[in-house]
Amino acid sequence: MVRGRARADRSGERRKGRLAMTDLLVGGLWAPATGGGRFKTVNPANGSVITECAEASTADVDRAVAAARAALRDPAWAGMSPAARARLLWRVADLVEEHASELALLETRDNGQPISVAREVTVAGTAEHFRYFAGWCTKIEGSVLPVSYPDTLHYTRREPVGVCALITPWNFPLMIAAWKLAPALACGNTVIIKPAEQTPLSTVRLVQLMERAGFPPGVVNLLTGGPAVGAGLAVHDDVDKVSFTGSTRVGRSLVYASAGNLKRLTLELGGKAPSVIAADADIDAAVAGNVQGALFNSGQVCAAYSRFYVDRKRADEFTAKMADAASGLKLGSGLDPESRLGPLISEEHLNSVDTHVRGARAQGAELVTGGRRAEGELAEGYFYEPTVLAGVGDEMTIAREEVFGPVIPVIAYDDPDELVARANATEYGLAASIWTGDLATAHRLAAEIRAGAIFINMPHVPDAATTWGGYKTSGWGREMGPYAIDAYTEIKGVWTHLGGV
Structure with a gap:
């Protein structure tokens, strides 16, 4: 939310029994969507409107991708030590726990899940994922490999994939956001998180807490809105990777949409x-x-x-x-x-x-x-x-x-x-x-x-x-554990001839 104006809005909305309207985060600045578009999010327990959220436009998608691309090269992020990245992720976990009751209540109102599930599974799992991947930051390493070419040193480096679009579903919005955000950031990528339009509120609050944790501007960007926002990220030539959890039908459409620059995909899709x-x-x-x-x-x-x-x-x-x-x-x-x-x-x-x-x-x-x-x-x-x-x-x-x-x-x-x-x-x-x-x-x-x-x-x-991930039309790739490190890094081979030129 925009500073100052958010406080004024919040008091008025609470008098109506509604939360304050939410904005987008792009390049470290909270602001309404370009063009002022908004959509309603509804409490499924009674059909009442909880609040209105910014409906990102094509221009907002472009701005968010540009901000993430700029942050990827910014020494404040690109030059940050792995230990410092780990401290940021650990701080997010601490903030999630400090605000556990608030986050659980948001999840229950927006998604409908029982409050005990929101507290004990969703919020607890969110903190757990940030802490787990905080531990990985200092353990992402390459290797030295024996090669047959004489007098040659060969080693590998793991490097960030780049700008990652993270598109999450409505069934466990907060925890699945953590499944994607934590490993992507542990590996040094920059991200644009796009929650499902049915359940954006806990993700908005999580991103606010991440900003408070101290991530440099542009490293974490938030776009809310409908399917067109996700589609815009999938076709964008300056997005390097899309991680999507949702239906197989939408997953198939993302495969086609990503073909322009052959961006990398992680897809966790339907099941039976x-x-x-x-x-x-x-x-x-x-x-x-x-x-x-x-x-x-x-x-x-x-x-x-x-x-x-x-x-x-x-x-x-x-x-x-x-x-x-x-x-x-x-x-x-x-x-x-x-x-x-x-x-x-x-x-x-x-x-x-x-x-x-x-x-x-x-x-x-x-x-x-x-x-x-x-x-x-x-x-x-x-x-x-x-x-x-x-x-x-x-x-x-x-x-x-x-x-x-x-x-x-x-x-x-x-x-x-x-x-x-x-x-x-x-x-x-x-x-x-x-x-x-x-x-x-x-x-x-x-x-x-x-x-x-x-x-x-x-x-x-x-x-x-x-x-975590599936065979056949249940998806591509794996999330969680060391497998998520593979999903969010590129492996580069470096060859050095030791016998002189």
């Missing part, structure tokens, strides 16, 4: 994660883990368990217990500490989830519980009842397409030898889950299922120290 429940599985443990794996954040998770292959001998038991567990979760505003499921992100998305459920029933699936929009006091928000479907077949749309909602389709199987082929019969490959008491079965399936992350007898829990 299978969860295999073997005949020897502990059903109660499998139910507890799969309810969390399927319904966490109301199912709005790319890695959500969304196809449940259950041995036919245990299918009825599993289905009944899943229905009991799912229907027992309290659905309500994320600000209610008793709520376990919040709203879906929008009316449009709720209608999409409902269409998938209705389509499954039309194709022959049995509705066991849920299957409709919440009524009564929750009717103003975008709440959908947790839904369990039985009798689902692989050919049904509900078993093939990403629903991204609180829907659990149960598919019975008879022959364990068919599981791998059935689990892999999808365009996606982000995650999978296996529930069994037999280690041989667990590790054989883990080796043969084509997915970027396999969880054995547990729900999906990404961690800053390990890999």
Whole structure:
């Protein structure tokens, strides 16, 4: 927000029960969008407008890219020691923790996730990622390699990719921003962060805290707005890399858009994660883990368990217990500490989830519980009842397409030898889950299922120290851990002949 004017706006907006309008950060200056464009961000729990945010224009995209390019060459950043970069990232983590309650409240109001999730997963994970990559700043190194050419020294350098456009989704806006910002900056890049237009507020606040931490002007730039802003960054010839988390459809469009200068891409896209429940599985443990794996954040998770292959001998038991567990979760505003499921992100998305459920029933699936929009006091928000479907077949749309909602389709199987082929019969490959008491079965399936992350007898829990990303149309490249260092550095080989000219 612009200094001075932001304070004046804030008091007036609070009297209306709304937050102050937000601006763009370009080259170290907060200002409205060129042309004055704005858009509304809405609380999905009740449909009310929270505030208005700047709608970046094409001119703003150009300004942000130019600012990031200039900062990349500025000695204040380019000449900063790795230890000093590490201290900046560590300071961001400290500030995130100092403002944890504020950030959690912003995330819950803007995204709808339960406040406990916002505090314990989103905000805590954000701080964790900045601290983890702060540790990497002093450990990004090259190597000396033996080469066959005589009297020659060869070594490699890891250098920043350059100007990075970071485009984040609406389901975990704050934490996924940290997944991208922390490694990009640890490697010495400059960035333009563009949050999803549905949920910009926690990212705006995070960038304010990063400015306070002391990053030089232009190193971190913020553009808010709709899809045109992300598209403008993807086609821009002075952007060196795009990191995007979101739908496979948009990911494909970014591949085409990036072709002009062949910019580097990291894409974490859609998923249709299978969860295999073997005949020897502990059903109660499998139910507890799969309810969390399927319904966490109301199912709005790319890695959500969304196809449940259950041995036919245990299918009825599993289905009944899943229905009991799912229907027992309290659905309500994320600000209610008793709520376990919040709203879906929008009316449009709720209608999409409902269409998938209705389509499954039309194709022959049995509705066991849920299957409709919440009524009564929750009717103003975008709440959908947790839904369990039985009798689902692989050919049904509900078993093939990403629903991204609180829907659990149960598919019975008879022959364990068919599981791998059935689990892999999808365009996606982000995650999978296996529930069994037999280690041989667990590790054989883990080796043969084509997915970027396999969880054995547990729900999906990404961690800053390990890999995250997908096979097939679930994306390109990996985030987190040392793999993120590969994503945000170029490797240069240097050859020196030692025998004279």
